[in-house]
Amino acid sequence: MRFSIYQDTDIGRRTGNQDRMGYCFTRDTLLMIVADGMGGHLRGEVAAQIAMQTAAADFQQAARPSLEDPAAFLDRALRHGHREILRYQQLHRLPESPRTTVVACIVQDGRAWWAHAGDSRLYWIRRGACLARTLDHSKVQNLVDLGLIQPHEQETHPERNKVLNCLGSPFEPTIELGGAPELEPGDVLMLCSDGVWSAYDEGAVCDRLSGTPVAQSIPMLVRDAVETLGPVADNATAVAMRWEGDGFGEGLSSATVPDGAITTTIGLGPIDEEAAADETLSEDEIERTIAEIRRAIERSGGNA
Numbered sequence: 001m002r003f004s005i006y007q008d009t010d011i012g013r014r015t016g017n018q019d020r021m022g023y024c025f026t027r028d029t030l031l032m033i034v035a036d037g038m039g040g041h042l043r044g045e046v047a048a049q050i051a052m053q054t055a056a057a058d059f060q061q062a063a064r065p066s067l068e069d070p071a072a073f074l075d076r077a078l079r080h081g082h083r084e085i086l087r088y089q090q091l092h093r094l095p096e097s098p099r100t101t102v103v104a105c106i107v108q109d110g111r112a113w114w115a116h117a118g119d120s121r122l123y124w125i126r127r128g129a130c131l132a133r134t135l136d137h138s139k140v141q142n143l144v145d146l147g148l149i150q151p152h153e154q155e156t157h158p159e160r161n162k163v164l165n166c167l168g169s170p171f172e173p174t175i176e177l178g179g180a181p182e183l184e185p186g187d188v189l190m191l192c193s194d195g196v197w198s199a200y201d202e203g204a205v206c207d208r209l210s211g212t213p214v215a216q217s218i219p220m221l222v223r224d225a226v227e228t229l230g231p232v233a234d235n236a237t238a239v240a241m242r243w244e245g246d247g248f249g250e251g252l253s254s255a256t257v258p259d260g261a262i263t264t265t266i267g268l269g270p271i272d273e274e275a276a277a278d279e280t281l282s283e284d285e286i287e288r289t290i291a292e293i294r295r296a297i298e299r300s301g302g303n304a
Contacts, residue, residue, distance in 0.1 A: 001030065001107070002244040004251035006214040007265065008222045012195055012233035014039070018100075019193045019237035020048040024056055024264030026065035027257040030107040031055065032239050036120050036193040038099040038166060047098030047168045050088060051081035055104060056266040065259065070106040074115035075175045078102060078167065085168035099168035103134060103191045105179070107241065112189055113179040118166045121197050124181070125188040128210040130202050134178065137165035161194075183243040188214065195236035199225035214240040 011017045018037030023030065035051045037044025055077040067073045081102070089097035101118025114122045119136035135141055139162040143149045165174050188209045197205065200221075209217050218240050226233040244251045257263055 001254040002251050004214050004242040006218045007239040008219045009237040010222050010226045012226050012235050013231055014235055017235045018045040018048055019235040020052045021237050021239050022052055022266035023239060024059055024262050024266055025254055026063045026262055027254050028066040029063045031059045032191055033104040034120050034191040034193055034237055034239055035100045035102040041096060041099045042094055043098040044100060047085050047100035050084050051100050051102045051167050053266060054081040054084050060262055066108055070108055070113040071177050074104055074106060074113060078115055078175050082167040082173050097168045099166045101163060101166050105189055105191060110183055111180050112183055115175050115177050117173045117175055118163045119194050121192055123190045123205055125206050125209050128206055130206050138163050185245045187243045188240055190238055190240040192238040195234035196222060196225045196238050199228040214242050
């Protein structure tokens with residue numbers, strides 16, 4: 001595989017950043033993920049971190065170096081993240097579980113598969129056109145589906161932030177799967193939190209991601225989203241990959257990854273038990289949660 005990839009985040013006008021993002025790849029398979037911790041609940045940043053790192057740990061076990069069934073892996077990994085969030089709630093005796101929206105994507109064999117829960121989105125863009133976009137699990141999207149409001153009214157609707165599906169809720173989440181299209185060189189896949197997409201209509205997203213390297217377009221997209229939304233700007237996070245194909249060209253080549261190895265931006269580290277008793281965790285403390293995820297996987301016998 002050969003591709004270009006870039007990720008960026010901005011705190012916006014919030015006091016902390018509850019978004020999490022990352023990617024990892026083997027010689028044959030790429031995983032990208034964005035999770036948006038829900039601020040109306042305790043420790044949304046923890047839920048986002050657990051969701052991301054559970055998926056990464058499962059990927060490390062399953063991608064050897066490719067996945068047998070990418071769609072089934074995404075469904076299994078996100079549900080595993082949901083269970084680990086509930087386990088965290090029990091471990092720390094929290095009155096309610098942390099919650100997060102999530103979107104994840106697998107690229108393998110020149111195809112892409114994706115899954116989401118909530119209103120974190122994926123866009124698939126080719127030559128300036130949006131070929132696919134995930135549909136939000138939200139009250140406003142339901143109103144659109146029922147024909148009660150027009151699609152353009154979502155942007156200013158007073159209930160646009162009401163999410164109906166997430167990881168960490170008391171109910172089993174709906175994991176909506178999509179994709180399996182063949183990618184063409186130049187195709188862009190972007191995953192983002194609502195702090196990014198809420199600042200743009202679909203056409204503007206496509207325009208900004210077309211004809212510009214993702215290393216330039218993504219930081220500009222994130223920065224401009226925060227500036228556009230001004231005092232109401234949420235955490236804004238995006239990961240984007242431009243597919244270059246399997247031949248020679250620009251970008252990274254996964255051919256340099258040795259058998260059994262994984263390249264990743266998702267860090268490792270244990271959780272700080274004392275800090276976890278507080279409602280707000282530092283960035284460093286959140287970044288160390290992977291050890292707890294690994295212990296949980298070992299306790300469950302390594303099964304997602």
